[in-house]
Amino acid sequence: MINTETLTHREVRALVGLAEMRAMQTDVLADYLQIGRSEVYRLARRLLDADLIHPLMEMQAGTKWVVPKPGTSAWALGWRTADWRPSPMWAEHYRAVAQTRVALEACASQQWMSERIMRHEAPGRGPYPYDGRLMRPDWQCVAVKVDTTRYLTPEEFSHRLHAIRDQARRDQCAELLYVCGGYIRPETAVATARRILRYESDLGFATVDLDSLITRRSSPKRSGDGRVFPLRHRATGGAH
Structure with missing residues (x-):
C-alpha cells in the first residue's frame, strides 16, 4: 500500500x-x-x-x-x-502522445482519458483506435489520434480513419483530432477525411502537424471561416 x-x-x-x-x-x-x-x-x-x-x-x-x-x-x-x-517499437509513439497531451493543456485526469484507460474499459482485446479522449471546456469530448507511422498506403489510412470514426461515434465524441507526426501529412488527412466523413452527422474533424502543435506555431487546420473543418452537420442537414 x-x-x-x-x-x-x-x-x-x-x-x-x-x-x-x-x-x-x-x-x-x-x-x-x-x-x-x-x-x-x-x-x-x-x-x-x-x-x-x-x-x-x-x-x-x-x-x-x-x-x-x-x-x-x-x-x-x-x-x-x-x-x-519502453521498447524501440513503441517509444517514439508514446513520447508523441504524451507531448500531444501536454501541448493540448490536458494534464488533469478529468481533461484527458488515456488509451491505457480506454483499452481497459473497452470490451475485447487489441489496441484502441485512437490515443486519447480530450474533454473540451464545453464538456464535449474529442477523439485524438497521434499518428507516428512511417508509411501507410491510402487503403490503410482509409481503414484507420474508418475505425477511428466508428469508435469515436460509439464514444459520443463531438470531434476527431488527427495529429500528424509521421508519413501522413495534414493535407492528406483532410482530403481523406472529406471522402470518408462527408456524410457524418455531428462529428467534426481537425488536423495538425505534431511539431507545430508542440512548438505552438499553429492551431489545428480549420475551414476558412474559423470553424472546425466542415464535416459537422445539423440534424436537418447542411453544414453549420
Whole structure:
C-alpha cells in the first residue's frame, strides 16, 4: 500500500500521470508538471527512493524514461497492470502522445482519458483506435489520434480513419483530432477525411502537424471561416 501522506501533491500528480501514460521521458514529465529539468530529476530520485518507480531507463536517443512500478500504476488506476517498459517499437509513439497531451493543456485526469484507460474499459482485446479522449471546456469530448507511422498506403489510412470514426461515434465524441507526426501529412488527412466523413452527422474533424502543435506555431487546420473543418452537420442537414 502506498502511503500518500509521505507524498507531495506534485509527486501524486506525477505518479498518476505516469500511470495513465504508462511512462514519460524526463523532459516531457517536466513539461507535464511545469517544472524545470533539474527539479524533475530530484522528484524522480525521491520517487525512486520510495520504491515507486524503476531506475530511470534509456531507450535509443533522447532523455531517460520515468517508469512507474506495477504496484504504483495499480494504486493510481485501480486495477492490476503489467510491468510495462519502453521498447524501440513503441517509444517514439508514446513520447508523441504524451507531448500531444501536454501541448493540448490536458494534464488533469478529468481533461484527458488515456488509451491505457480506454483499452481497459473497452470490451475485447487489441489496441484502441485512437490515443486519447480530450474533454473540451464545453464538456464535449474529442477523439485524438497521434499518428507516428512511417508509411501507410491510402487503403490503410482509409481503414484507420474508418475505425477511428466508428469508435469515436460509439464514444459520443463531438470531434476527431488527427495529429500528424509521421508519413501522413495534414493535407492528406483532410482530403481523406472529406471522402470518408462527408456524410457524418455531428462529428467534426481537425488536423495538425505534431511539431507545430508542440512548438505552438499553429492551431489545428480549420475551414476558412474559423470553424472546425466542415464535416459537422445539423440534424436537418447542411453544414453549420
